[in-house]
Amino acid sequence: MKVIMVGGVVVGPKVSARLRRLNSEAEITIIEKGSLLSYGACGLPLYVANLVPQLDGLMRTSYGVLRDTDFFQSQKDVNVLTQTEAVKIDRAHKKVFVRNVVTGVEETLDYDYLVLATGAKPSVPPIPGVNLGQVFTLHRPQDAQALKEFIKTKKVKHVTVMGSGLIGIETADALAGPRLKVTLCEAESQVLPKLLDGDMAKLVERQMEGQGVDIRLSCRVKALEGDAEGNVCRVQTEQGTIETEAVVIATGVRPEVSLAREAGLMIGSTGAIKVDEHMMTNDPAIYAGGDCAEQLHLVTGEPVYIPLASTANKQGRVIADHMMGISARYAPVEGTSVLQAFDLNIGRTGLGEAEARKRGYNVVTSVSSGLDSTHYYPMHANITIKLIAEQENGRLLGAQVCGVGESVKRLDVLATALKFGANVRDLIDLDLAYAPPFATAIDVLIHAATTLENIRLGVAKAITAEALVSRLQAGEKICLLDVREREEVAANPLSIEGTMVIALGELRERWEEVPKDSLVVTVCGLGIRGYDAACMLERKGADQVVFLQGGLSVGNAYFDQV
Amino acid sequence: MKVIMVGGVVVGPKVSARLRRLNSEAEITIIEKGSLLSYGACGLPLYVANLVPQLDGLMRTSYGVLRDTDFFQSQKDVNVLTQTEAVKIDRAHKKVFVRNVVTGVEETLDYDYLVLATGAKPSVPPIPGVNLGQVFTLHRPQDAQALKEFIKTKKVKHVTVMGSGLIGIETADALAGPRLKVTLCEAESQVLPKLLDGDMAKLVERQMEGQGVDIRLSCRVKALEGDAEGNVCRVQTEQGTIETEAVVIATGVRPEVSLAREAGLMIGSTGAIKVDEHMMTNDPAIYAGGDCAEQLHLVTGEPVYIPLASTANKQGRVIADHMMGISARYAPVEGTSVLQAFDLNIGRTGLGEAEARKRGYNVVTSVSSGLDSTHYYPMHANITIKLIAEQENGRLLGAQVCGVGESVKRLDVLATALKFGANVRDLIDLDLAYAPPFATAIDVLIHAATTLENIRLGVAKAITAEALVSRLQAGEKICLLDVREREEVAANPLSIEGTMVIALGELRERWEEVPKDSLVVTVCGLGIRGYDAACMLERKGADQVVFLQGGLSVGNAYFDQV
Numbered sequence A, B: 001m002k003v004i005m006v007g008g009v010v011v012g013p014k015v016s017a018r019l020r021r022l023n024s025e026a027e028i029t030i031i032e033k034g035s036l037l038s039y040g041a042c043g044l045p046l047y048v049a050n051l052v053p054q055l056d057g058l059m060r061t062s063y064g065v066l067r068d069t070d071f072f073q074s075q076k077d078v079n080v081l082t083q084t085e086a087v088k089i090d091r092a093h094k095k096v097f098v099r100n101v102v103t104g105v106e107e108t109l110d111y112d113y114l115v116l117a118t119g120a121k122p123s124v125p126p127i128p129g130v131n132l133g134q135v136f137t138l139h140r141p142q143d144a145q146a147l148k149e150f151i152k153t154k155k156v157k158h159v160t161v162m163g164s165g166l167i168g169i170e171t172a173d174a175l176a177g178p179r180l181k182v183t184l185c186e187a188e189s190q191v192l193p194k195l196l197d198g199d200m201a202k203l204v205e206r207q208m209e210g211q212g213v214d215i216r217l218s219c220r221v222k223a224l225e226g227d228a229e230g231n232v233c234r235v236q237t238e239q240g241t242i243e244t245e246a247v248v249i250a251t252g253v254r255p256e257v258s259l260a261r262e263a264g265l266m267i268g269s270t271g272a273i274k275v276d277e278h279m280m281t282n283d284p285a286i287y288a289g290g291d292c293a294e295q296l297h298l299v300t301g302e303p304v305y306i307p308l309a310s311t312a313n314k315q316g317r318v319i320a321d322h323m324m325g326i327s328a329r330y331a332p333v334e335g336t337s338v339l340q341a342f343d344l345n346i347g348r349t350g351l352g353e354a355e356a357r358k359r360g361y362n363v364v365t366s367v368s369s370g371l372d373s374t375h376y377y378p379m380h381a382n383i384t385i386k387l388i389a390e391q392e393n394g395r396l397l398g399a400q401v402c403g404v405g406e407s408v409k410r411l412d413v414l415a416t417a418l419k420f421g422a423n424v425r426d427l428i429d430l431d432l433a434y435a436p437p438f439a440t441a442i443d444v445l446i447h448a449a450t451t452l453e454n455i456r457l458g459v460a461k462a463i464t465a466e467a468l469v470s471r472l473q474a475g476e477k478i479c480l481l482d483v484r485e486r487e488e489v490a491a492n493p494l495s496i497e498g499t500m501v502i503a504l505g506e507l508r509e510r511w512e513e514v515p516k517d518s519l520v521v522t523v524c525g526l527g528i529r530g531y532d533a534a535c536m537l538e539r540k541g542a543d544q545v546v547f548l549q550g551g552l553s554v555g556n557a558y559f560d561q562v
């Protein structure tokens, strides 16, 4: 049996390694047009940030061996042809034509199975100037090397990043610092538009601004302009001109499907290769996986293009298994995606609120903040969790997290629950681990779920920071009631005029001071006390009282707009 | 409506707080015989260890307010009678008799609903000497205060801890250090006998020994002996005598059910109060929750006594809801329990292997080690995961974790999957979050699942360290093949005589050197390369080759026995 992989980064190597373990006979060959193999592209921003000092750190095993051609030969019993491009597939005769990109020598290889693992390429917008000098992308190791080298040798002081997706934000974080200023241009009205809803994105935006990034939202770049030497020096945007020393284009990636398309394989609605649940294309001798292939979304059942190394690896294993007759299916995904940037742990799984509403779900959401471990444990920090569910039955649709504290593994729990069709009641029941270093007695994730259930059932009446601010901006008379302790208020006063301050512990005596003729919004640090205060005022007969979801940990990101 | 709670630590306060939010009319009263309320007992070991400097740190909210009688009055609108003991319940007339423990004044209180939240008390073995001076337990704040004060003022150099459950281990960790030596006596043959299987416990034992703890297993304490002043000075055990300056008894807790029993409420087979899914006793006017009540186990469906603050809080919420007619059920538990001690994050959920076998399950297990994040990310560490599943269908029964790295949130994911009846295939499919700071591209939990599936399906042939060592001890001729890199072997050589060393990368050339007449066990650091090497040798025709599960990260805990 002859099996050929086209592409040698994640899917190609993973299929090969697994296949070899299952099969001693197969001739397994990886064709890779580049010279590097099996690298951790996800670590490139860390390399640019110098957290990974050497590029080959991303290509070594944890025990220090470089994953080169020899590694695949000796440790995995797999042949690799690097600097070799697959240029054409003859499906009828099961042949693939390859060309050495250095020597130009061509060759025809027979296959019984072919695996397309051709990945993705940066999607560069069709604007003038993208080919100027000092314009970078961050996709391959060479890109990172060029960018890092340039920054270092030229002592660059200003870089413009185009696009605020995962890679744009990670790049901005890697570059921004006391000696280098970053301007980030994003065409949409928020950062991370594919990852987060606007409210969660706001938390990221404020944090980035706090660390000195100049964020330009709704700011499409129209052109890059060069200097006499042909290097970029200016960015023309819808909002004016930015003088800059370099540009990083991070406006997304597109699947590399030219080989597949020319061979007549089906391309899906997302533009990536269409595959079935075994990662098989419409040709049973050809599989496709990783960044060149589509996946199905668990919640919507529709094809999606969410290119990630996590899913690419899993697909690789399914491909090898299926080829060997082991019953294995690749499950629909939830689009679980995370990043660490600007000291925040950020992520999402499932549908976002905006997406869910667009699809016609009757949505209920909660945004709540809490501590990742007990406040008396020396290490602890806040996180904010947004849950998106169906109003009727509380079925979870998606979740988003953001915070300095441990939020990503909570997201994993939510992704796991989502996979099994959990509703909010199931989340409340989760038997999660508790000891003071790891969580609060009621985990912040369960607090998020009870908060959602309270809102869903009308036990708690809440307002989002977004809604509050837009009503304030519209001139509505609203009484903000800050129920924090005196010391908290003194340290971080609420800047909105007319805010009333009565600590929760005094409210039971002083509730009559609270006005009855306008909406009262109870505000605290995280949302818990605001909720308690709102309940207390309701008990005293107030009928227009809501608490601010997420308290000031979310509200502060909005209040400068009032 | 009059609602009375007996007990003011977790369940009593939680029912009260939730109930008040749901109901403005109810008269809510907490009866607590002690003087402290609503404290974090779970943090007591941190206080002893001085990680929490002041005891009241465990009784303050995250915003700094002491949770005393006044807090409950002003912030929660709940009455508290401290230093007041409930001495008798008259169910027929719905009355509870209380007595002030200081003044002796008695009173009769009417109730519509009564909540028994009487908790647990240390279970002290009936041996001579337990009432001597300098014999401690660690259950209430006063206990911790007395122990900490004693250690500090007396500059104690040796303490004996009896019992190696969660509290025993946490106490040993809190005390042990360069200036204070701890001897730990455990009657069972392993530490944490209710939490972990023997193999996982071994990892904890070795780590504790490495940090200087003198562990005595299968070592029942027969008596404590005192000096002339009536203070303990000697521990008589089945294995001889230990001179000591103090003893901490941590041999478990028993539910406090005397009030319930005298009132004729049903006590379950575990000795705790029997409740239904609404936490209601056999008297519909009386609920019970927390450490005095039974729960059902999700996997076995049987009653269990697993007293934890995490579940106590959840039960409290269910009790309040059910009282108010909100449909809420308390779900069966998985016994998810964790601790941090000796720099390890340790935990379990579901059934252990020994338990599962005893119950007749046809069990398959995997023990595998891996990194909690990418090795090139500056912060990363190992963890070991044990999965327990059914051989036939791969259904997950339980999981155990141990390691310096982040293991507890992986346990949460496993607990979540277990709740939904996941099988190992579901685990492999989990769409978990990946970015280099948080995980490896295939998360260590998914590696654990694929390892289990490989073992279950016979793709991988494995041996546990325990089985290997007992076969070596029995004199069987076994060839250990260490496939690590030269530098790794040099830094941490395998101490077993006759071990063959061929790095994985050389094995393809040198496989003929490996003996064919005996069992070959391939050994690496974590298990991955051993697995790969075993597959390679099998491809070369070897038929007696297995890899060492968990590699040396588990094997090292055993090999000193050979």
Ligand SMILES: Cc1cc2nc3c(=O)[nH]c(=O)nc-3n(C[C@H](O)[C@H](O)[C@H](O)COP(=O)(O)OP(=O)(O)OC[C@H]3O[C@@H](n4cnc5c(N)ncnc54)[C@H](O)[C@@H]3O)c2cc1C
Pocket: A006, A007, A008, A009, A010, A011, A012, A031, A032, A033, A034, A040, A041, A042, A043, A044, A045, A084, A085, A086, A087, A117, A118, A119, A120, A121, A138, A139, A140, A167, A256, A259, A289, A290, A291, A292, A307, A308, A309, A310, A311, A312, A338, A339, B434, B435, B436
């Ligand atoms: C900066 C950055 C950060 C990232 N961070 C994360 C993260 O945190 N988490 C995460 O899950 N994912 C992340 N990703 C995505 C992840 O790197 C990709 O999902 C993964 O690399 C996909 O692997 P692949 O094998 O499908 O394709 P690729 O990595 O794109 O590899 C495809 C290979 O195929 C070769 N090829 C293409 N066509 C041919 C041909 N005709 N002949 C021969 N060879 C060919 C290409 O040269 C290329 O080497 C990140 C990516 C980048 C760039």
Ligand SMILES: Cc1cc2nc3c(=O)[nH]c(=O)nc-3n(C[C@H](O)[C@H](O)[C@H](O)COP(=O)(O)OP(=O)(O)OC[C@H]3O[C@@H](n4cnc5c(N)ncnc54)[C@H](O)[C@@H]3O)c2cc1C
Pocket: A434, A435, A436, B006, B007, B008, B009, B010, B011, B012, B031, B032, B033, B034, B040, B041, B042, B043, B044, B045, B084, B085, B086, B087, B117, B118, B119, B120, B121, B138, B139, B140, B167, B256, B259, B289, B290, B291, B292, B307, B308, B309, B310, B311, B312, B338, B339
């Ligand atoms: C050292 C230590 C570490 C722990 N670590 C963890 C951990 O990491 N994770 C975890 O989940 N759990 C942990 N626990 C367990 C947790 O503390 C308990 O599960 C929790 O306190 C149970 O709360 P409860 O309200 O049911 O009972 P308790 O906390 O036992 O409170 C019961 C109260 O009722 C009072 N009372 C009893 N009878 C009467 C009466 N007749 N009249 C009036 N008052 C009465 C008692 O005085 C007591 O104050 C730990 C416990 C200890 C001691």
Ligand SMILES: CC(C)(COP(=O)(O)OP(=O)(O)OC[C@H]1O[C@@H](n2cnc3c(N)ncnc32)[C@H](O)[C@@H]1OP(=O)(O)O)[C@@H](O)C(=O)NCCC(=O)NCCS
Pocket: A367, A368, A369, A370, A441, A442, A447, A448, A450, A451, A454, A526, A527, A528, A531, A549, A550, B009, B010, B013, B014, B017, B018, B021, B038, B039, B040, B041, B042, B043, B067, B309, B313, B317
């Ligand atoms: C102090 C105590 C009485 C407070 O009870 P409580 O007011 O119900 O507060 P909790 O922290 O338990 O629960 C938070 C409440 O706020 C809600 N909430 C949590 N985070 C929120 C947020 N960010 N925004 C809005 N609401 C939030 C939750 O839904 C919950 O309300 P619900 O039960 O009505 O649904 C109780 O927690 C207690 O006694 N704890 C100390 C003892 C203890 O747990 N020790 C264990 C350690 S050993």
Ligand SMILES: CC(C)(COP(=O)(O)OP(=O)(O)OC[C@H]1O[C@@H](n2cnc3c(N)ncnc32)[C@H](O)[C@@H]1OP(=O)(O)O)[C@@H](O)C(=O)NCCC(=O)NCCS
Pocket: A009, A010, A013, A014, A017, A018, A021, A038, A039, A040, A041, A042, A043, A067, A309, A313, A317, B367, B368, B369, B370, B441, B442, B447, B448, B450, B451, B454, B526, B527, B528, B531, B549, B550
């Ligand atoms: C190097 C590479 C080819 C190795 O593939 P591999 O040999 O299948 O190794 P993986 O780490 O992927 O998988 C580990 C294997 O060992 C098994 N395993 C994992 N931990 C184990 C343990 N402790 N004990 C025993 N077996 C273990 C797994 O089950 C898996 O085997 P399986 O697929 O046959 O079930 C592939 O991982 C690769 O190219 N990775 C680099 C690229 C990349 O992923 N980049 C992403 C970051 S952007």
Ligand SMILES: [Ca+2]
Pocket: A172, A173, A174, A175, A176, A177
């Ligand atoms: Ca930075």
Ligand SMILES: [Ca+2]
Pocket: B172, B173, B174, B175, B176, B177
């Ligand atoms: Ca210690």
